[in-house]
Amino acid sequence: MKSKPEDSLSLHLRLRIVGSEKVALGPGKIELLALIEETGSLGKSAKRMGLSYMKAWSLIQTMKPLVETSRGGQSGGGGAKLTETGRKALALYRRMERDCLRASASSWKKLLQLLRD
């Protein structure tokens, strides 16, 4: 997630949830979840991200409680949708990003001023 660019400098935020054997989430998986929510198709979502179908499939295998898949689907390549847990997880992650950027905005403004001078 990026803040609104000011001058030529912009702030990029990356949140990753890292585990040993459990579900882990980062910007890539979150983008995939958001596209699944939007398109209802794993194939379309993979294509939009420039991923192979197999790569997208392997990513959702690491997020089992968050995504439901079905054979065939509207567009071939299998239907996919977020579970209730998946929708909540996506929303919480997005809120964390927004809250982070909001909370750091005043320091970011000062830092930008400092680097600009």
Next chain:
Amino acid sequence: MKSKPEDSLSLHLRLRIVGSEKVALGPGKIELLALIEETGSLGKSAKRMGLSYMKAWSLIQTMKPLVETSRGGQSGGGGAKLTETGRKALALYRRMERDCLRASASSWKKLLQLLRD
């Protein structure tokens, strides 16, 4: 920067300030700045980060207003210290990290609960 690990999942935050031709800052450069502040030596700082002296040198060339270097130094390999601007930039970056983690803590707690279930 990481939050305190709970269970086996932990939250990793990465802030990067990205520009076209100007100073850009991210976790690596910030670590280098913090080590320069601590050690007063570019050589020692590079060593602690597992970087070559040349690599560390090239990094500080991209952060000219933030670091002052001098020949020789206490430990050979050249002395280095943060400028007033460098100290302020380091402090602001750290504050942004802290503020981000604090602001996202309650959503992170909920997300953790969700992923744990």
